[in-house]
Amino acid sequence: MPITTEDTIRWLQRLAVVLHENRDFLTQLDSPIGDADHGINMDRGFQAVVEKLPALAGMDIGSMLKTVGSTLVSTVGGASGPLYGTAFLRAGIASAGKHELDEADVVSMLEAALEGIKARGKAQPGEKTMVDALTPALVAAKEVEAQGLDLSQLLQRVSDAAEAGMKATIPMLATKGRASYLGERSVGHQDPGATSSWLILRTLAETIG
Amino acid sequence: MTVGLVIVSHSAQLAEGVVELAGQMAQGKVAIAAAGGTAAGALGTSVEKILAALHVVDGPDGVLVLLDLGSAVMATEMAIEAFTEGRENFQDHIIISSAPLVEGAVIAAVESSIGNSLHEVAEAAAEACTLPKVHSQNSQD
Numbered sequence: 480m481p482i483t484t485e486d487t488i489r490w491l492q493r494l495a496v497v498l499h500e501n502r503d504f505l506t507q508l509d510s511p512i513g514d515a516d517h518g519i520n521m522d523r524g525f526q527a528v529v530e531k532l533p534a535l536a537g538m539d540i541g542s543m544l545k546t547v548g549s550t551l552v553s554t555v556g557g558a559s560g561p562l563y564g565t566a567f568l569r570a571g572i573a574s575a576g577k578h579e580l581d582e583a584d585v586v587s588m589l590e591a592a593l594e595g596i597k598a599r600g601k602a603q604p605g606e607k608t609m610v611d612a613l614t615p616a617l618v619a620a621k622e623v624e625a626q627g628l629d630l631s632q633l634l635q636r637v638s639d640a641a642e643a644g645m646k647a648t649i650p651m652l653a654t655k656g657r658a659s660y661l662g663e664r665s666v667g668h669q670d671p672g673a674t675s676s677w678l679i680l681r682t683l684a685e686t687i688g
Numbered sequence: 689m690t691v692g693l694v695i696v697s698h699s700a701q702l703a704e705g706v707v708e709l710a711g712q713m714a715q716g717k718v719a720i721a722a723a724g725g726t727a728a729g730a731l732g733t734s735v736e737k738i739l740a741a742l743h744v745v746d747g748p749d750g751v752l753v754l755l756d757l758g759s760a761v762m763a764t765e766m767a768i769e770a771f772t773e774g775r776e777n778f779q780d781h782i783i784i785s786s787a788p789l790v791e792g793a794v795i796a797a798v799e800s801s802i803g804n805s806l807h808e809v810a811e812a813a814a815e816a817c818t819l820p821k822v823h824s825q826n827s828q829d
Binding site: 514516520552553554555556557558560561562564565599600656657 | 698725726727728730731732733734735736757759762763765766
């Protein structure tokens, strides 16, 4: 069963709810090692996305995701704006004109999104950022695609891999972002960007699964 | 024409204050624009505000962008991408400075006001971090 335009809208609606519910949690993660606004920013950004949803009806999935990306850039004033904005824009370009997504599409979109984040933020794995959740997620996606499993299994594996990557940020030393100003004190804290990345992918798995 | 300056900060007040200080050194000869805070006026950065500032100060001699923290670089780069879309060789036309915000802006304003090129202004601002702020009273030299 491919991902349809209706699925995409349901995912975005659900994601806005999830990010709203996790607003305080994400902000708490961002307090000891950041500027304590990640949850607030993601909530604001996706509330703005929800307001755009009626306008997305009738669009192809690529155009929807590009709209999400530009909405995040203009409403999220922290690093997540440019980072997630670029991620959604690149995923939108990778799915331009499509009204259905299969396993191969999801893999190439995730790859494009991660490449966009790395090009924008210049982070590599191991620096305690969202890249540390998304890199294992992409590895898992490619493995599952090669095994020929179906979309809902692929998305679940992607979510699980992102979760493991998120937890793996806890002992890392931050060398990117606001957390890098804290040096050793960033060790022992879970990265908020990796956490929101996991929430985005987990919500996708739950919506489609 | 002189090199234009854009002052990017997570704080609107801070950006405006830096514009004020830098302006004092420029005798009205330098276009300096603030791009601080989010569109809603909260702490953070705004690609739109930075883009608007680029439009205000852009000229044939190019633009030096000074910013407060590294996290402002991404928003600045996105604004520059939007501003230079379709144009070639913009690397030589807009430079993002690694200089400390206040000292870099003040030095850049002086250098720009005497008609130096974008690269000269950028180089001078980059030296800002080497200037001692507090001088030792018991200096042996």
